[in-house]
Amino acid sequence: MGSSGGALAALALSVWLITLxxxxxxxxxxxxxLTLPGAAIVLAGAVITGDGRGATLGAAALFAAYAAVHLVAPAAMGAGDVKLAIGVGALTGALGPDVWALAALLAAALTLGWSGVLLAWRSDATVPHGVSMCVSAAVVMWLVLP
Structure with a gap:
């Protein structure tokens, strides 16, 4: 796929991440x-472009990590975040293990930072982690575009 095709795919993925x-x-x-069809499309696109192995490994690894957190502390990680981990893990995994790791760490850091700021104002504040997952995936995706 040419660079214009890659940019178009990145734009479509950005719309998906913004909507989520x-x-x-x-x-x-x-x-x-929104989460499950998006994950299926990301995985299919990765297979078509030859990045299926990285996408599958990324999806499985992030899903497993988020599912473990959800099972141990369901109030800390919602089931929607676990399902979103499939698509976000596939997207970032298709871009390489270093990109995947950066996105995973950035998502955690964004949620931690956002939580700290909100908790300074309100002790009962909660932060939706899906936003951090989406922002981090979009940031790393646009950083690695040629």
């Missing part, structure tokens, strides 16, 4: 109708 973020901010949940 807006929904998570407004409703404090990530609906299956």
């Amino acid at each position: 973020s807006a929904f998570d901010i407004r409703h404090r949940r990530l609906p299956n109708v």
Whole structure:
């Protein structure tokens, strides 16, 4: 795929990530109708472009990590975040293990920072982690575009 095709795909993925973020901010949940088809499309696109192995490994690794957190502390990590981890893990995994790791660490750092700021004002504040997942995936994706 040419660079214009890659930029178009990145733009479409950005729209998906922005939509998910807006929904998570407004409703404090990530609906299956956005997370699961998006993950399937990302995985299919990665297979078509020859990045299927990295996408599959990235999706499985991030899903496993988020599922473990959700099982241990369901209030700390919602099921929507776990499902979003499939698509975000596939997207960043397709870009390489270093990109995947950077996105995973950036998502955690963004949520931690955002939580700290909000908790300084309100002790009962909660932060939707899906937004940090989406922002970090978008940032690293646009950073590695040729």
